[in-house]
Amino acid sequence: MGEQRKSLGEAYGETAYPLIGHTRRNVEVLLEAFRSADGSQMGDTYGKGAIIEEFQTRMAEVLGKESAVFFPSGTMAQQIALRIWCDDADLKRVAYHPLCHLEIHEEDGLKELHHIEPILLGDQERLITLEDVQRLDRDIACLLLELPQREIGGQLPDYAELEAISAYCRSQGIKLHLDGARLFEITPYYQKTAAEICALFDSVYVSFYKGIGGIAGAILAGGTDFTAKSKVWKRRHGGDLVSLYPYIISSDYYYAERIGSMGRYYEEAKELAAMFGQCRGVKTKPAVPVSNMFHVHFEMDKEQLEPILIDVYRATGVGLVAYLNEAGEDQCYSEVNVGERYGKTPKESIHEAFRMLNEKLQEAAGI
Amino acid sequence: MGEQRKSLGEAYGETAYPLIGHTRRNVEVLLEAFRSADGSQMGDTYGKGAIIEEFQTRMAEVLGKESAVFFPSGTMAQQIALRIWCDDADLKRVAYHPLCHLEIHEEDGLKELHHIEPILLGDQERLITLEDVQRLDRDIACLLLELPQREIGGQLPDYAELEAISAYCRSQGIKLHLDGARLFEITPYYQKTAAEICALFDSVYVSFYKGIGGIAGAILAGGTDFTAKSKVWKRRHGGDLVSLYPYIISSDYYYAERIGSMGRYYEEAKELAAMFGQCRGVKTKPAVPVSNMFHVHFEMDKEQLEPILIDVYRATGVGLVAYLNEAGEDQCYSEVNVGERYGKTPKESIHEAFRMLNEKLQEAAGI
Numbered sequence: 204m205g206e207q208r209k210s211l212g213e214a215y216g217e218t219a220y221p222l223i224g225h226t227r228r229n230v231e232v233l234l235e236a237f238r239s240a241d242g243s244q245m246g247d248t249y250g251k252g253a254i255i256e257e258f259q260t261r262m263a264e265v266l267g268k269e270s271a272v273f274f275p276s277g278t279m280a281q282q283i284a285l286r287i288w289c290d291d292a293d294l295k296r297v298a299y300h301p302l303c304h305l306e307i308h309e310e311d312g313l314k315e316l317h318h319i320e321p322i323l324l325g326d327q328e329r330l331i332t333l334e335d336v337q338r339l340d341r342d343i344a345c346l347l348l349e350l351p352q353r354e355i356g357g358q359l360p361d362y363a364e365l366e367a368i369s370a371y372c373r374s375q376g377i378k379l380h381l382d383g384a385r386l387f388e389i390t391p392y393y394q395k396t397a398a399e400i401c402a403l404f405d406s407v408y409v410s411f412y413k414g415i416g417g418i419a420g421a422i423l424a425g426g427t428d429f430t431a432k433s434k435v436w437k438r439r440h441g442g443d444l445v446s447l448y449p450y451i452i453s454s455d456y457y458y459a460e461r462i463g464s465m466g467r468y469y470e471e472a473k474e475l476a477a478m479f480g481q482c483r484g485v486k487t488k489p490a491v492p493v494s495n496m497f498h499v500h501f502e503m504d505k506e507q508l509e510p511i512l513i514d515v516y517r518a519t520g521v522g523l524v525a526y527l528n529e530a531g532e533d534q535c536y537s538e539v540n541v542g543e544r545y546g547k548t549p550k551e552s553i554h555e556a557f558r559m560l561n562e563k564l565q566e567a568a569g570i
Numbered sequence: 571m572g573e574q575r576k577s578l579g580e581a582y583g584e585t586a587y588p589l590i591g592h593t594r595r596n597v598e599v600l601l602e603a604f605r606s607a608d609g610s611q612m613g614d615t616y617g618k619g620a621i622i623e624e625f626q627t628r629m630a631e632v633l634g635k636e637s638a639v640f641f642p643s644g645t646m647a648q649q650i651a652l653r654i655w656c657d658d659a660d661l662k663r664v665a666y667h668p669l670c671h672l673e674i675h676e677e678d679g680l681k682e683l684h685h686i687e688p689i690l691l692g693d694q695e696r697l698i699t700l701e702d703v704q705r706l707d708r709d710i711a712c713l714l715l716e717l718p719q720r721e722i723g724g725q726l727p728d729y730a731e732l733e734a735i736s737a738y739c740r741s742q743g744i745k746l747h748l749d750g751a752r753l754f755e756i757t758p759y760y761q762k763t764a765a766e767i768c769a770l771f772d773s774v775y776v777s778f779y780k781g782i783g784g785i786a787g788a789i790l791a792g793g794t795d796f797t798a799k800s801k802v803w804k805r806r807h808g809g810d811l812v813s814l815y816p817y818i819i820s821s822d823y824y825y826a827e828r829i830g831s832m833g834r835y836y837e838e839a840k841e842l843a844a845m846f847g848q849c850r851g852v853k854t855k856p857a858v859p860v861s862n863m864f865h866v867h868f869e870m871d872k873e874q875l876e877p878i879l880i881d882v883y884r885a886t887g888v889g890l891v892a893y894l895n896e897a898g899e900d901q902c903y904s905e906v907n908v909g910e911r912y913g914k915t916p917k918e919s920i921h922e923a924f925r926m927l928n929e930k931l932q933e934a935a936g937i
Contacts (some may be wrong), residue, residue: 279808381787439679441646449816
């Protein structure tokens with residue numbers, strides 16, 4: 204199985220046109236960002252210096268918050284955000300989605316380091332609703348919402364529901380934190396600016412290596428009291444590095460390069476999802492994407508599907524997905540996000556790949 | 571006072587020959603390290619990939635340990651090391667020097683995040699001795715030793731005492747952790763390899779932006795069980811970044827550039843300390859350096875000394891210290907570390923600067 208999986212990844216890596224994301228995550232990502240950098244510019248030093256402070260100020264403006272702090276990772280930024288709200292409320296309990304990043308990808312840092320108890324709100328198959336929040340039977344200091352909800356394909360609530368959740372939390376004295384790892388990617392669907400969306404939240408984290416495609420790094424934004432506290436916790440976590448400028452300069456560079464393309468990525472994601480959806484036994488979640496990402500589910504065993512995909516990749520030069528995860532009996536899925544690559548791939552090659560994929564899936568189903 | 575201080579730093583920054591360290595900490599430090607980098611080389615991904623694994627393997631060999639893990643910061647690496655030893659011993663107590671980095675520079679992360687109680691061992695004016703360790707009246711899971719002890723000028727115990735402390739800790743089941751932020755810098759004095767020194771310790775942290783002069787980053791090394799646990803905690807801390815290669819490539823580059831110069835930096839530090847020590851009312855700590863660093867203490871008020879230094883800098887083009895810290899009445903001090911700059915400065919300029927400094931100090935003292 205390990206070998207099968209490796210060979211799908213290898214076949215994907217060898218295609219002329221891998222469709223996912225922006226580029227290979229190689230050292231060129233850094234070299235490109237620094238090609239026009241000024242060597243005489245001073246680096247940041249323990250969170251201070253023009254290079255970090257100017258970026259933080261600009262991002263605070265973009266997000267419509269008083270202040271912003273650059274972090275090496277979202278994992279660090281978000282645990283700290285929840286810790287601050289818990290300390291402020293003197294209540295070590297928060298609520299978030301069952302498939303929240305903090306719950307499934309962080310080795311329980313929130314519990315092990317901060318001793319915060321999370322309530323898993325709603326159901327792992329769907330979004331958190333206003334009703335879920337209203338039905339909470341225990342006090343919480345903070346509710347974390349992830350927009351879009353990545354682990355269910357990148358789904359979004361209606362904006363009106365989001366506003367209602369925000370209003371309800373405010374009325375109850377519950378702080379609302381935005382896991383906005385992919386915040387910029389949802390602005391086209393909502394037809395709102397990042398700042399408009401963030402206005403519904405007390406604090407927000409955004410990532411610079413998702414839709415922006417930087418190397419690493421995150422911004423945590425909120426009121427000045429909140430961000431001042433976050434800097435103390437950043438040092439405690441070991442995130443107040445002597446210099447973060449390799450991530451800041453690359454974040455800044457790719458933000459400028461790609462922030463204007465979020466609408467295009469979103470339109471292209473819808474186009475690509477429709478092509479997947481027209482294949483036999485293939486569905487996307489959501490059926491129509493609301494950002495640049497979606498999940499693609501195949502009604503077929505991973506072991507059976509991999510050689511089919513490899514054949515398609517080799518015949519057409521188009522890489523459709525980089526890996527497959529098992530999802531119950533005779534089911535598997537992958538995550539797709541659209542960046543620079545999709546638009547640079549000849550449409551006829553993409554169509555040819557999907558025509559061939561569909562043919563092979565029909566064949567395999569005995570149609 | 572703020573303005574005075576700023577002007578000393580400015581005057582230092584404007585000299586043709588600032589003597590401290592390697593270079594200005596500007597973006598050129600990154601550009602130089604990446605000038606020969608291969609853009610097609612894949613970056614690391616969440617701690618995996620050749621670029622991080624190969625560096626970790628090489629550093630494990632250098633340090634003579636089974637395994638090594640690259641961390642974004644020493645703050646993160648060391649808290650985690652102590653946490654692992656405390657968990658293993660089921661005892662949340664450690665001991666370290668009163669001026670340990672964890673005690674004075676980390677906003678109490680060890681206490682706030684890990685709830686570990688530190689015993690401050692010995693006296694803040696001197697090194698920890700074997701007797702201090704033997705006199706401990708409470709159990710500890712781990713003793714942290716910092717070599718050299720930076721906050722007292724970079725002092726070192728005799729190697730025999732170090733061996734005795736190590737043997738004692740082993741006999742008592744106390745884990746011994748090395749804060750080796752400046753480990754490479756002490757190998758010339760001890761006339762030992764890094765691995766020989768590390769053999770006395772159960773775990774070790776080394777930094778890549780001190781004597782090595784990289785951008786940021788640290789290695790934590792020890793047994794495979796220890797480092798496996800450290801990776802889990804690294805993720806919890808938010809330090810398992812999607813990509814750390816900007817720090818790894820620069821650490822690797824500057825390690826290769828400078829590891830062979832540690833002996834020279836040490837010899838030059840002794841030379842420079844002697845020149846300070848010959849000035850009126852100036853002493854270094856240690857009197858004779860045992861690494862590339864020392865502290866220089868002035869028997870003069872900071873406010874009075876700054877204009878004197880500024881005059882010397884402007885007249886000779888040599889920057890002796892970058893800042894001054896107050897240290898009680900009519901006393902101030904600064905930290906000096908020798909890197910690439912000292913050796914590239916014309917000796918006659920250095921001598922001229924010290925001649926002028928001494929003259930002005932004598933004048934000020936009415937001699």
